[in-house]
Amino acid sequence: MLRTDSELWLIIQNFNINCFSSEILGAIENVIQDIVTSLARNKAPVLNLVNRSDWGNIQFKDSVGLQMISHYTTRKIKSDCPKSALKFALMLKILSVIYKMVQNNTYATKRDIYYSDTLLFGSQSVVDNIVNDISCMLKIPRRSLHILSTTKGCIAGNLSYTEEDGIKVNCTCSATAVVVPSNVQGIRNVITDAKFILIVEKDATFQRLLDDDFCNKLSPCIMITGKGVPDLNTRLLVRKLWDTCHIPIFTLMDADPHGIEIMCIYKYGSVSMSFEAHHLTVPAIRWLGLLPSDIERLNIRKDALIPLTKQDQNKLASMQKRPYMACQPMWKKEMEIMAASKMKAEIQALTSLSSDYLSRVYLPSKLQFGGWI
Incomplete structure (x- = not known):
């Protein structure tokens, strides 16, 4: 038959x-x-668990990101303790x-x-x-x-695929986005003419670009947001699209330590999930904006900036010592600019230049003239 x-x-x-x-x-x-x-x-029975928060159990490889070493240390969970x-x-x-x-x-x-x-x-x-x-x-x-995992991420743009149960999904840019599927592993028949993927940190910025029809104005593209720190499904989808489409992936984050941290999770992974690095990280991701150097270059008004808190400064100093910064000198330079200025900026700071500056000027010029690092 x-x-x-x-x-x-x-x-x-x-x-x-x-x-x-x-x-x-x-x-x-x-x-x-x-x-x-x-x-x-x-x-007394004992369970041996890897200490997932220990940087001593982590090694960095620029082709993978943060991954767990084979000779990791463990901690004992004792039944009689x-x-x-x-x-x-x-x-x-x-x-x-x-x-x-x-x-x-x-x-x-x-x-x-x-x-x-x-x-x-x-x-x-x-x-x-x-x-x-x-x-x-x-x-x-x-x-x-x-x-x-409960999915919180959204996707929009020039993309269609079939879910595991046979439902066809069309993410064509419109007033609403599509929720990232709960079973990314099961999607197939991925079709796109997109020229690049843009990962947006915040949902508010994502929705604004959606309203401005950004996915179609410059060139066909795919937009994804994890609405802050990305959930597992959003990270899996970014990796699947990279494996399937092999098109450039850029990030649009706030120019603050938290935004840089989120970008690093997409690119290099996290310590706690380093045992799954091969399925989650995309080291090819590039930092498009908002760069700390953009703040001075664009002459963004001082009242649109926010002073770094002591916690921000500590996080920034800690991140500058991470192993992957050795192969990202331009990133380190941007972080030094932020540390010296003691100021941070949200993407919304660009509205101080004009209400549609982000979609009309900033992103098109960055993408056309290679303004990423």
Whole structure:
């Protein structure tokens, strides 16, 4: 019997999913087996977790970003220690939830897990951290554990694709954007004529560019916003578009330490998620604006600027020492300009020049004359 390409694709996907599901179940069973073995020997069970916040477990490679080293240090979560017994129990609880979902091919968000027993977990952040610890411990991507992330990012522009369930999505620029899919891994048939991708830090700026029809005025492009610090799905989508389209990717951030930090997450990744760097980072990303040097170059009014707080200054000094700054001398120079001026600026500061300066002058001139670093 002849089958369509879609049917064949689904058969292959189901086969791969079944094989990987067995691998996940086996990994969890190994953890439980170690616990049972310890109990049988009258020993208190222990879980060994990578210290995901330790820069000593991180190495920098300019082709990947921040990635976890193979000889990482671990910390012990002991079942008989008052300080860690609760976390030990919560990890087993979430492992059991994951095991059942993989068995039944069902899914839940981290928020679903938290609200299944709020008194037990205490806070959403506890669930978030444990899920990431489990993912790192099992060496299995979080999205493969049948735990979905709540998506907050949006995308618009010259792009269409098919979601895993066969729904076709058209992101053609209009008054509203499309929410980043919850299963980025499952999208296929990506089609675009875009010449570049623009990552916008803030939703307000993203919406303003959308209203100005920026995606079509200069040249076809794709715009993405993570609405601040990007969620996992937004980062996965940026990486997928880079792997699929191989077109330039630029960032438009506030000229402040927080904006630079967000840009570095897209480009080089974060310490806490360094174990998934190969799936999340895009080292080819370039910094388009707002550059600290633009503030003086464009003669932006002083009353449109904001003084750096002590916390800003400390973050800036810390970031200048990060390993990836050694291969980004221009970035370091921009950060030195900010540190010397002790001032920061939001993208909205450009409206002091004119209400549509960003879309009419700033971005077109930057893109046409190579004003990125």
